[in-house]
Amino acid sequence: MNAPILQARGLMRHFITNKPLFGAPSIVQAVNGVDFEIIEGETFAIVGESGCGKSTLARLLSHLIEASEGSVIYDGREISGLTGAELRDLRREMQFIFQDPFSSLNPRMTVGALIGEPLRIHKIGTPAERRAKVAELLRKVGLRPEHADRYPHEFSGGQRQRIGIARALATGPRIVIGDEPVSALDVSIQAQVVNILEDLKDEFGLTLIIIAHDLAVIRHVADRVAVMYLGEIVELGEAAEVFAAPAHPYTEALLSAIPIPATGARKVQTKIEGDPPNPISPPSGCRFHTRCTYVQDICRTERPQLRDMDQGRRVACHFADNMSLEGIRTDNQARPPAVARRFARYSAARASMTANTESAKLEKEE
Template sequence: MSDRGAETMVEAVGLTRHFKAKKPSLFARAPLVRAVENVSFKVRRGETFAIVGESGCGKSTLSRLLLRLIEPTAGTIRFEDRDITALPAEEMRRLRRRMQMIFQDPYASLNPRMSVGELIGEPLSVHGIANGKEKAARVAELLAKVGLLPDHANRYPHEFSGGQRQRIGIARALACGPSLLIGDEPVSALDVSIRAQVINLLEDLKAEFGLTIILVAHDLAVIRHTSDRVAVMYLGEIVELADAATLFSRPLHPYTRMLMAAIPVPDPRARSAEPITEGDLPSPTDPPPGCLFHPRCPHARERCRQEHPSLRDSASGHAVACHFAEEIAAGQSAGLALPPESQNRRRRIALFAAAQAAGGAAPSQ
């Protein structure tokens, strides 16, 4: 969405959520899990806003905070220019007609004891929107909108495939006529061919109903062609935020570049030479000092180990939390030489690509 002056639908300011983890021993203090830490962003009306990152980075927690399915430790949430951070439970229940979630697992998110008609019709009854024949007609209409048949209302979730179940979940989310949909990795549990169908369905519904969509995903390939803007999360924080076209054409943060380098590409000659960092995501109970990404970053310097970078606007229009983002992206700094193992990896990729182009065997390593 190119209009920077568009109306803001959702705004998070300093949003934070900490959990107490299980005590390691009887007399030890329970460690604090920093699931989301001081996150701020705006979502414009009518856009698709993606939140991406590795498993465990806090993106699903963030999506639930926006709906107040879990309560924030600190910060504020605004929806349609209304502060909903401390909204009473009854008012929040009424407001949820306008903000709904599509859950990740289509098998666990549907009550197996309820028919499809009951599952989709329940929100209509709870919010007093429709009952009786009117509700049945609305259920049939919603099933048609998501590509299912009216007589599917009499069946149960176990009679459907994963893709069909997710369509049922989408129909249920649309029942109350929301203006905001939050998809918590809605296609990650589906086959590749079915993912495209569900993503296309969401795009069609967005256009038809004028929806705003927040899409949570760990797969950048899923959101590349569907999102207007993308926020990249790492260890509970947003480390890069930009419109999708800019982010994919010139990523600035080393973590974003790492995620893109990990996207599978069938042609070795087209693969990124960016080093894929090793190591696991640090524990959110014991985050590293300085830049959270520095233990895994091939470009880390002494400043990165000591000073935590704040999210700042760059010259290219990104918001990025990296001391040396522009230098790394441009490859202009003498201090950005890759470690020997990364240089060797680049050399192996280049040799392999050359051998394939010549029709020969890959060189020995």
Template structure:
């Protein structure tokens, strides 16, 4: 695999405001993440809200500076580049923001918004730029005459298409989408996902998609990294992860995907409890307070990402056992108190997804 974008020990700490009494605290939003993203693939980063995936996405493009670690793009460490060189590389690395309305300047026309990256990077003449604006609008499913309108005149799905056209204007090689469809209703989500897949092929892009809904990226991702409390706990080819997750947290996320049911609700595997406080994460494995497979070692020793073969890495002390026996065979390994915990947690996640989905 030829990596076009890599991270090594990437970390980002945020310092909270100092209270009147006491000391300021540090939240480790990204905790030593190492990833390799191959040229031309669609790489998904998934996890619950607050797990650090959006912070990681911004670190990949150095929209925010890391506390420690490295981000490598084609042999250059973005984390240590001077501003002039970093600005030149912005042409290759573009971002699609989650909220298509707040990311577009309401005082600029759509044509000016899409043309701006080309002007910044001195791409083409004014006539050539306007021609490219018309072409990009057509490619994302809009009309050339929309260039004269303003963002507030469009629907949410149309605004997201404008954001995608703007991201493509500089001719990037890597496109990172921070939950690019989460603010859209279900029917529009499918349209934008299909559009991204088509544009990836047309422009030869490497796609990095941030998502909390595994159903959205199920059929578009080549590989998936699962994050929990700032760490990658499993990274695997999408087909392998969906068929047989090895980390218990990945299992819980997959169990929470809503499914159509005519009659009795299908049994779900579950965990209980809320994510730990990121200011004071638990010792050992961060997931052990909610894990139905946790043992004594999980409570005292933090697991590291281990190579399981086949392009899969897992941070779990029982990963080898889970891989050999299968998750279904380990049902009896759960303590009686832990049996059925996954049903409450996955059901809560599914209910939250249904509640937040626009009508």
């Protein structure tokens, strides 16, 4: 396994709202105590509902915004507080693909100028070499070299996102962060852009960090996945394991919402009731307990820690060790041996917890 190229340690970002007429200003806990590491060469996905803090976390990792607390370590070096030439060097090795390909491109600049701008800023090559580099990058993302003389408004959304990808690759970065890179595109175009990212990752030896809420896309491209809820990571592990056997109720509910083809296979739908709580005043204990199907008394009072399970899984749930969350499995799917063992070990405990929950509901109704 390769060494970690990027690490987050106790990372927090709190925003202060406008001060009201009376009283103190409120604090929005956008990212709250995040810890993880990203291995060089992998595709690492961060997923969750809108407003859970994914984009804020991506901007913290790339030093587009400063952290309130904690640290980001890139290639063994703390990057918080970098300025001037050191920050410029970091930008060369860590590039960003934004969600909206149109608003991220200057409409007054030609495509050639947009892609060549990072080369000019970092003083890479002569003018002739930069033009040749721009033409090469356009070919690699599926566009033609003559497109360099056109403006962003002359392209479709998918083509504009390809331009954004070419611009991100111009400086030869080691890490590329995509903040919802395909969510603004038609479904028919999303697969093309995802395939381009995967091909370029292999060709250039990139480390990809993908921010997304479309789990159907993440399922096919990610090596590992981190699930965020209300500013915290609630589950982290190998993508294949997380998708096959979610160990957190929130992950189970997200995965059960993925559409499946009409093949006759049955699918258990796990619904999340209500809206996410206000990040200004998050719930006590587990932040998900107000919407959790399996909530118990301890969930309301004690915050679960993100702790290690087997095979590199980390889960923030009091009952992750004794509850099977089989939400999206269908009867005709073959289970890997490790997953089958987990289901056998936890099935009795889950049945007991479900029975206790239903009994509590009946007593409350009576």
